[in-house]
Amino acid sequence: MRLAFMGTPDFAVPALRALHQAGHEIVAVYSQPPRPAGRGKKLRPSPVQCAAEELGIAVRTPLRLRNNTDELAHFRNLHLDAAIVAAYGLILPQDMLDAPKYGCLNIHASLLPRWRGAAPIQAAILAGDSESGVTIMQMDAGLDTGAMLLRDRVALTPHTTATSLHDDLAAMGGRLIVETLRQMPRAGTPQPDTGVTYVQRLSREDGRIDWTAPASHIDRQVRALTPWPGTFTTLDGQVFKIGATAITTDMTQAVPGTVIDDSLLVACGSGTTLRITRLQRPGRGMMEAADFLRGQAISCGTRFGMEPSDA
Template sequence: MKVIFAGTPEFAAQALDAILAAGHEVPLVLTQPDRPAGRGMALQPSPVKQRAVAAGIEVFQPLSLKDAEAHAKVAALAADVMVVAAYGLILPQAVLDLPRFGCLNIHASLLPRWRGAAPIQRALLAGDAETGVCIMQMEAGLDTGPVLLSDAFPIEGDDTTASLHDKLAALGARLIVDALARLPLPAVSQPAEGVTYAHKIEKAEALIDWSRSAAELDRHLRAFNPFPGAQARFAGQTVKLWAAKPVAGQGEIGTILSVDRDRIVVACGDGALAVSELQKAGGKRLPVQSFLAGHPLKVGDRFDLA
């Protein structure tokens, strides 16, 4: 098939790799403009752009797809289908209608649950038992289109956003290749019940509220790993918590109940959280023993509550 591909991050790049490996023709890749990143804030191409350049594919980085030039560029290719994965731009109806089989979206949730920008993090925060990928026929609404293919797997107790991302990216790559091989596929409308929205993650959400249960805070840490990192405040300083497990324990919320070389146990609203990896602002992620060598914490110390 002749496939136009639109995507930006690593999640999308894996799908592009799979489409190319399956032998499809990809004459054009759409991706977000280069963004400043790193300590020097130099402009960096997206993972999708890097893959496209390496494969010798033309890259198009418009600020919008609503102008006549962008529309004409896509229309001129007479593509069979456009595949979209975490692209970051709204596709107007005029573009959605151009390819012979329309536009297919690779979405990292079990629709209609977690439509929107941050389905992986929201599934973890909510304590969902499973997640998965849907290949969806795109329409004007936000992730409202009918589903062509889907697959699911359980969320494990130690899954983070990073680990789920990798599993979902691999699944999405497999499913889109399967879908392209079988087009046209029957489209199943999403049910009206069970709709939830995965709103974009804001950095302010990363702050830990010790009045919540240990089970909730465990999910909180895993959902904000790797970005932006769950944040606690101690003596006015920000400390990121990267790894923890709920354990039995009680005490004044935010208070350190025990400290040893492997963990710092902190009282929560219900139960306690045994923290095993921390990071001071500007420092490295460290296991407890190494962290304590430079930042002594003791039983009775209390994390800031606001």
């Protein structure tokens, strides 16, 4: 088929490569413009742009699509069979949705209608869902509301992280979009009205650990939000990033946030406990807890999450 591909982050790259390998004619790739990155703040192209240029595909990086008549005219003149969208980051106006022969198909990283919105991978882990997956959806004017064309699922375990689930679903998305195009034209299944959930864009503050929450919730928070936006707590006015944790069976009467042994076992809500297994102090890299403690002891009775004025 004659396609345009529209995506920006690492999640979209496997789908682009899968479509190219399947022999589809990808006549244009759309991606977010290069952004300043690194210490020097040099402009860095997106992962999708880098992959497209490696494959020899022309890349377009408009700042906006709405009310962009020149871009709409160019898009129409591509005479597409379909446009494939995966975490692109710009809203497509209706004229663009209608332009390809088979419309625009979205690779969404959840089992719709659960977790419509911007951060479905993190939301599934944070909520303690037993499964996640990918839905190939016929795009319409709503937010992830279009008819479902194809789905597949993967089980979530107590060890699933945002990184591992991201990689699993990215690969799954590539496989499913190739299969979907093989079956086109295909009638979609309307999404049910029940079980609809939304997730907003994540912010850094979402990563702040509330030690009064049960250990199970905090562990899911760490697994869901690492590496981005990252989870953190405070100690003596400094911010410590938490990279990994492990739930324990120990119970305690200690105040939540209190360190209760010499290897970072921490009291949480409802009498539960959690062991910090990876953390990072300001100005240093992420470290295993044992290595961290050799350089900076954190004694029993220390309480995370307190500002100096709270002591």
